[in-house]
Amino acid sequence: MSTHAPNEARVIPLRRQPSPPARPADGAARAPQRPAGTPTEPAPREPLWRDLVGGVLRRERLAQERTLKDVAEAARISMPYLSELERGRKEASSEVLAAAARALGLGLGDLLSLAQDDLARYARSRTPRSGRTGLGRTSPTAQYDGLCLVA
Template identity: 45%
Template sequence: MATAGVSAMSLLRRVIGDVLRRIRRQQGRTIREVASVAGVSLPYLSEVERGRKEASSEVLAAICRALGIDLAELLEEARDELRRGQPPVPATPGVRPPAPLNPGVRPRVPASRRDTAALVGPRRPEPLARLGAPDEPPHRLRPLRRVPGPRTTLMLARRSAGAGRRRLPRA
């Protein structure tokens, strides 16, 4: 997974470098001239154009100013170059994108908690135990008591046993 990200980044470096070189050559300018106007060294600009160095946004902006283009134009050219060169790839290998929805079917949108509370109503009280027959009136219902589990009981017993215990000082 990390190698895919590295190869994609190196591809982006190459594409940006190719676009810079193509624009420079279309203008009929030398690499030395553009490097001096941009304020970068000639070897560094050469490596950026070859896709060997990843230039910062500030350096790319300086090179673009030297070429008389906007940084946005450079990135648009690089985007178009990337789109031309690669078919769309699914996000996960082996997983196809979902089929398009039927025109009459709307996707379900999860409701916020407030909307859900309005639809469901107020929170229900503790569960009630029924005493006697199922047809008895509701006033005969009592709340269930929660009984602690065996581990909780053991922990409480250990705490209470250790609370009054005194330790003898070491001799």
């Protein structure tokens, strides 16, 4: 008797596999039907606020041709932490964001406004040209293009 395991890998699907369509009694093949309300392909992930703010911090730093070390020292935060902020890996407090913005010559409002502009640009790219969403409501970006901060 051999103790060797079979040379086959067992594949465990991450998503439930659809069952094969039932054949009609008359044997005729029918086109597969998608359940109502099922999207044809997954929608792209909406950006998180930390990703938007981090992108603005990195863009501004690179536009000024400054190093992570230089900006981190000016903001009095660690260089690895600033790097994680820029990559959207950490949620920063308002004090840290304000310090990073000041180190780049921006105010906190400027930083948040630039991030809001990126979010509005993303939202506009996902809504139909008429400014209406698929649910019959007008998209918020079609009504105004302002900054709203919630404490």
